[in-house]
Amino acid sequence: MPELPEVETMVRGIRPFVTGRKIIEVRRGPSLCKPICMEPDWPDFNHLCTGRTIRGVRRLAKRVILELENSSQIVIEPRMTGLMLVADPPSQEHLRVEWRLEGNESPGSLWFWDRRGLGTVRLYGPGDLAVALGPDRLGPDALLATLTDWQTFCRRTRRPIKVALLDQTLIAGIGNLYASEMLFRSGIHPERPADSLKKGELTTLRKACLMILEEAIHYEGSTLSDGTYRNALNQNGGYQNAHRVYDREGLPCSNHCGNQVLRIVQAQRSTFYCQACQPPFPRGTGS
């Protein structure tokens, strides 16, 4: 499931191949497959993209941004199963959008592939992106958030810290997989109310967040057993082998504490943790 590290890997993967190249044609379903959510509707989307040069590629939280020459932006949101590819898609079947690029060099196209079709592709005119995805919709990026940002966000909610970590308006970029991993690495119980975390715990959590996301980016993200996630060249990520708790219910705790990894459901999503290494109350507070 593309979270910050996977989306960052997509951005780094496609950037050298598409930067500076002109979009000469856009294709989508039904010439490819069933359409996904697109704004503006086809064919306006097509007309507004075609003939524009891609000036840059960047990540905004869990979205891929293609910066076009006229200060408009194509925003791709992969959600669960979306991939940005410059080579060999996992199947022809779920190709959703193709941007054909000018020039003879390979690749000749950039593709958005999405098996489940929950992803979205939007084009924003100059200035519109900052309004649509402003600070009220996206909090500070998880790689950039300061300790002050973390304190501010935790004071704003009594929800369990695991649930709060998934709220993109507080801190942006963290998803279900890495939320469990960073809480385990921090020794913080996932059901702790966010506003009960002490400054020292937030310092630890922030450091664990940075360490895990940077490690995951280094290993090009996590390809789970369903095999969906791939980098821009349709290769597996490597971070799944480093997971300490995610999808490890019943397996021994990675800290060798003798306990098994537990699974609970919070806000309708699985959370994995160790009851010994992540005590429900901060150490030293009694009860």
Added chain:
DNA sequence: CCCCAGTCCTGCGGGC
């Protein structure tokens, strides 16, 4: 405002 449940979607695995 705060928070939760429901919704979208497809493929896969468990149970019978």
Added chain:
DNA sequence: TGCCCGCAGGACTGGG
């Protein structure tokens, strides 16, 4: 062997 159901979760919506 084959069918059906539940589950996976990112982001949004509606309602309490």
